[in-house]
Amino acid sequence: MRVLIPSALHSYTGGPWVEATGGTVAEVLADLERQFPGIRFRMVDEQQRLRRHIRLFLHGDMLFDLEHPLPADGELCIVQALSGG
Amino acid sequence: MTSEDRAVGTLLVLVATRKGAWIFHGDAERKCWRIDGPHFLGHIIHHLVLDPRDGRTLLAAASTGHLGPTLFRSTDFGRNWQEAARPPAFGPAANGLEARAVDHTFWLAPGHAGEPGVWYAGTSPQGLFRSGDGGVSWAPFSGINDDAQYRQWFGTVQDGTPDGPKLHSIIVDPRDAQHLYFAMSGGGVHESLDGGRSFAPLVEGMEVVAGFDAADVTFHDPHCMRLCPSNPDRLYQQNHCGIYRLDRPGRRWQRIGRNMPAEIGDVGFPLVLHPRDDNTLWVFPMDGSDVWPRTSPGGQPAVYGSRDGGETWQRHGIGLPASQAWWTVKRQAMTGDREAGVGLYFGTTSGELWQSRDEGGQWECMASHLPEIYAVETAYPQA
Numbered sequence: 001m002r003v004l005i006p007s008a009l010h011s012y013t014g015g016p017w018v019e020a021t022g023g024t025v026a027e028v029l030a031d032l033e034r035q036f037p038g039i040r041f042r043m044v045d046e047q048q049r050l051r052r053h054i055r056l057f058l059h060g061d062m063l064f065d066l067e068h069p070l071p072a073d074g075e076l077c078i079v080q081a082l083s084g085g
Numbered sequence: 086m087t088s089e090d091r092a093v094g095t096l097l098v099l100v101a102t103r104k105g106a107w108i109f110h111g112d113a114e115r116k117c118w119r120i121d122g123p124h125f126l127g128h129i130i131h132h133l134v135l136d137p138r139d140g141r142t143l144l145a146a147a148s149t150g151h152l153g154p155t156l157f158r159s160t161d162f163g164r165n166w167q168e169a170a171r172p173p174a175f176g177p178a179a180n181g182l183e184a185r186a187v188d189h190t191f192w193l194a195p196g197h198a199g200e201p202g203v204w205y206a207g208t209s210p211q212g213l214f215r216s217g218d219g220g221v222s223w224a225p226f227s228g229i230n231d232d233a234q235y236r237q238w239f240g241t242v243q244d245g246t247p248d249g250p251k252l253h254s255i256i257v258d259p260r261d262a263q264h265l266y267f268a269m270s271g272g273g274v275h276e277s278l279d280g281g282r283s284f285a286p287l288v289e290g291m292e293v294v295a296g297f298d299a300a301d302v303t304f305h306d307p308h309c310m311r312l313c314p315s316n317p318d319r320l321y322q323q324n325h326c327g328i329y330r331l332d333r334p335g336r337r338w339q340r341i342g343r344n345m346p347a348e349i350g351d352v353g354f355p356l357v358l359h360p361r362d363d364n365t366l367w368v369f370p371m372d373g374s375d376v377w378p379r380t381s382p383g384g385q386p387a388v389y390g391s392r393d394g395g396e397t398w399q400r401h402g403i404g405l406p407a408s409q410a411w412w413t414v415k416r417q418a419m420t421g422d423r424e425a426g427v428g429l430y431f432g433t434t435s436g437e438l439w440q441s442r443d444e445g446g447q448w449e450c451m452a453s454h455l456p457e458i459y460a461v462e463t464a465y466p467q468a
Contacts, residue, residue, distance in 0.1 A: 008152055038168045042152040045186035046174035053151040080151045 001072060003028065006080035009043075012036040020076075025056060026066040028076060043078065055079045091119060093162050096422060097464040098430055099143075100438060101130035104456035106145055108133075108163050115428055115442050118451060124163055132417060132460045134193045136219070138201050140467025144220045146190035146206070154189045156206075158220050162466060171222035173206050173214040179231040185210055192417070193220075194255035197262035207252030211239045211269050213281070227281040238272045238286075238302045246270050253416065254310035258317050266310065266320070273305035274322065290338035292326040308354045309416040316363035321395075323356040323368055323416070330395050341395025345370065349382050349389065355419035359427055359444075364394040367401070367421075367429060367445060369414040379434075380411040388419075388429065388445050401445030412437070417460035432458025 003020045005013045013036055020035070022028035033040035043054045048066060050056070056063040057077040058070065070076060094110025098118070107122030124130075128147045136142040141160050148154040156169040178184035187208045196203030196215075206214040206223060215226035229235040242250060251270050258264035263280040266287070274291070275284040286302045297304040306325035313319040318333040328342030328351045342351025352373030359365035367390045372378045381387070387402030412435040419431035429441045436455035441448050 008149060037170065038155060041172060041174070042155065045153060047177070047184045047186050049186070051151075051153050 001028065001070060002075045003032065004075065004077040004079075006078055008080050009039055009078075012039040012042075021072075023069060023072075024066065025063055025068050025070060025076070028070060029066070053081045055081050091121070093466050093468075094119065095465075096424075096428075097135065097162070097466055098438070098440075098451070099133040099135060099460075099462040099464055100432055100452075100455065100458060101133040101145070101417070101460035102432075102436070102456040102458050103129055106130040106133050106163075107452075107455065109438070109451065115422070115424065115440070120452065121163060124166070125157070129189070130459065131189055131191050132193045132462075134195065134462055135464035135466065136195050136204075137464070138195060138198055140465060142219050144193050144204065146193055148189040154187055154208075156190060156220060156223070169221055169223065171224075173208055173212065173223040173225075175212060175230060176225055180233060182231055182233060182236055185212070185230075187212060188249050190214075191251045192253040192255055194257065197257045198259065200262055205255045205257070205265075207255050207267060209249035209251045210242065211235075211250055211252040211272060213252055213255070213267060215281075227277070227284065229275075229284055235272075235284075239269065240271055240303050254307065256310065256312045256320075258312070259314075260317055266312070268307040268310045268322070270308060270325075271303065271306040273302040274307050274310060287331075287336060288338075289336050290331075290340070291322075291324060291329060292340065294326065309356045311356055311358045311366075313358050313363040314360050319363045321356055321358060321366050323353050325352070325373075327351045328353075328356070328368060328395065339395075341391070344391075344396060345389060345398050346400075350374070353414075354416035355414050355431065357419050357421045357429060360421065360423045362392075365392050365444075366390065366395070367419070369419055369431060371413040378411075379413055381413055384409050384411050386410050386412065386433075388431070388441075388448075390445050401441070402448075403446065404441075404448030405439070415459055417462075418458050420461050420463050422463045423465070428463070430461050430463060432461045434458070 020028045020031040095113045096111040098109040100107040105123035105126040110119040131146040143159040145157040156172045157166040175185045192207035194205045202219045204216045214223045216223045254268040256266040265277040268274045273288045276287045277284045293299045293304040308323045310322040320331045322329040327340045329338040345351045353370045357367045412433040414431045422428040438452040440451045
């Protein structure tokens with residue numbers, strides 16, 4: 001599936017859109033980590049919780065569960081939530 | 086990531102800031118400085134340290150406002166950086182205690198000279214980590230991270246410093262790699278005699294804020310602790326409640342800050358020791374009155390030094406602003422070099438970098454308009 005990467009993580013991917021495989025959010029994040037070592041820990045902490053400013057959207061719906069299933073032909077948008085003024 | 090390929094200085098001043106890192110390359114006279122940076126623009130760099138054992142391995146503890154923490158490593162003085170394969174991270178829940186996540190790595194400490202490649206790291210919230218491969222991969226170290234008693238001493242996030250409680254001042258006895266110290270804001274000073282397998286508090290004589298119980302380790306807030314390079318049996322400490330000295334094997338800290346001028350007080354964060362004289366130290370007092378302004382007292386910044394182990398203190402303010410300067414210096418942001426006339430360096434919360442080539446006698450501004458400076462270290466690179 002296509003995955004949109006927030007600008008703060010382009011140093012890992014080199015650009016905004018990448019391809020990743022997996023049937024769940026966790027599997028797609030694992031594939032991203034395989035392709036771009038280090039990227040997962042910037043988004044998910046060691047207790048498997050999405051970090052405070054990371055948001056995931058599948059076709060406009062926000063996802064909270066790393067075990068949420070993903071369609072192979074979908075688009076997962078990883079967004080860095082803005083905070084502050 | 087790359088930066089300009091230029092000659093490496095004789096002496097480096099490593100500056101970590103809220104918005105990136107800079108490396109100042111100095112000549113032998115410490116008069117000409119080439120500025121290399123920013124590295125990691127936009128990242129919060131909490132500490133930037135060169136391994137004194139190989140003179141080449143540079144570690145940077147990094148985080149950003151929106152992403153998880155990490156660590157970067159360079160073996161060519163910052164021309165190229167590689168991310169740590171496994172940055173410091175806590176383990177899963179253990180001993181019935183709540184699982185924790187590292188917010189940022191705060192303190193980096195190279196290990197013993199006889200253990201090349203060993204580094205220690207202190208984190209926020211309080212955690213102790215170790216790397217055996219030069220900072221590439223890190224693992225929780227010692228049992229303290231998941232020890233019920235230590236968890237109590239850590240306190241809560243509300244008990245710590247404004248940007249999170251911290252484990253800092255990790256010290257390895259140069260005579261014995263098994264002899265370790267660390268300090269926590271808050272949570273006291275701790276010592277291990279068995280290579281970190283166990284630690285015990287070392288807080289006797291340290292004072293706490295009025296109304297709290299000094300017998301409870303939780304309430305102790307050491308800000309910065311240093312071990313004398315010329316006498317590893319002597320420690321100095323800048324605490325939330327004063328400046329202290331401890332001579333081992335004694336266990337009772339002596340509040341030498343009582344000898345500071347009363348109008349200045351002995352509250353502050355950084356503390357620097359002379360490389361060859363265990364009676365000489367420097368501190369940077371700040372205003373810790375009423376609501377804790379955390380500014381230079383009266384808006385008149387100065388380093389204070391002692392040549393007699395803290396019995397008497399002298400003001401070192403020549404060259405610094407005489408008035409209306411309301412910045413201060415954080416606990417990692419003041420350091421010294423090893424030259425015959427010891428050079429002192431500090432970075433301010435307003436982004437200025439100051440230098441003295443004569444042990445505080447005269448100050449010059451090396452740089453201004455940097456981001457808020459979090460840490461300053463000196464280093465002697467090896468080709």
